[in-house]
Amino acid sequence: MTTTGAAGWHRDPTGRHEQRYFDGQRWTEHVATGGQVAVDPVPSPVSQPTPMHTPASASMAYGAVPTAVPVPTARRRDGGSIAAAVAAGVVMLAAFMPWGRVWFVSVSGTDGGDGWITLVLAAVGLVLSLTTLTGNTQPIAHVATIIVGFVAGAVGFVDLADIMGTDGAEVGMGLWLTVAGAIAMIVGGAVSIANRDRR
Numbered sequence: 271m272t273t274t275g276a277a278g279w280h281r282d283p284t285g286r287h288e289q290r291y292f293d294g295q296r297w298t299e300h301v302a303t304g305g306q307v308a309v310d311p312v313p314s315p316v317s318q319p320t321p322m323h324t325p326a327s328a329s330m331a332y333g334a335v336p337t338a339v340p341v342p343t344a345r346r347r348d349g350g351s352i353a354a355a356v357a358a359g360v361v362m363l364a365a366f367m368p369w370g371r372v373w374f375v376s377v378s379g380t381d382g383g384d385g386w387i388t389l390v391l392a393a394v395g396l397v398l399s400l401t402t403l404t405g406n407t408q409p410i411a412h413v414a415t416i417i418v419g420f421v422a423g424a425v426g427f428v429d430l431a432d433i434m435g436t437d438g439a440e441v442g443m444g445l446w447l448t449v450a451g452a453i454a455m456i457v458g459g460a461v462s463i464a465n466r467d468r469r
Contacts, residue, residue, distance in 0.1 A: 277292060279291055287303045288303045290312075350412075351412075353457070354419070355403070356454075357455045361391070361422055361448050361451035364451060365388050365389040366378055366379065369382060372436065377442075394414075
């Protein structure tokens with residue numbers, strides 16, 4: 271079926287791939303899914319494209335197969351934000367785990383009160399990290415994730431010092447995970463900023 275429209279990558283009218291290349295006159299066999307280009311014959315009939323973008327040089331002769339089909343780029347995932355989000359989730363879970371044990375009595379973070387602080391901070395860090403994954407945020411969201419990680423880490427380090435300074439007390443897994451998760455939030459936020467600056 272012959273149609274007219276802007277040459278370029280458009281939503282695949284067959285629904286088999288994310289995008290299909292339209293040469294301005296007809297659909298080509300060039301398809302892309304997740305930024306990976308492949309070849310898939312065009313079934314007949316297919317509808318006219320709904321433009322995703324219109325390139326400046328969008329004209330090609332009827333029936334011409336593009337020699338260099340521009341490849342649609344897949345949006346890169348921000349590994350730093352993903353790491354910070356996972357770390358925030360770990361800090362949230364750690365608030366309910368044992369932070370310390372004196373003799374045979376185990377105390378979770380939420381029993382002592384400071385776990386509630388780290389729980390709220392981690393929830394804020396999780397929301398900030400997830401919003402940065404959309405790619406539409408300002409760098410301040412990454413900086414805020416780092417600040418939240420510093421504060422949660424400070425709370426963890428203070429409690430760590432308190433427990434280590436108490437005779438007969440042992441540090442629990444929850445407190446170690448809180449400190450490690452807070453450090454990972456800081457590193458994740460910093461990696462996100464570094465990746466953003468490279469783009």
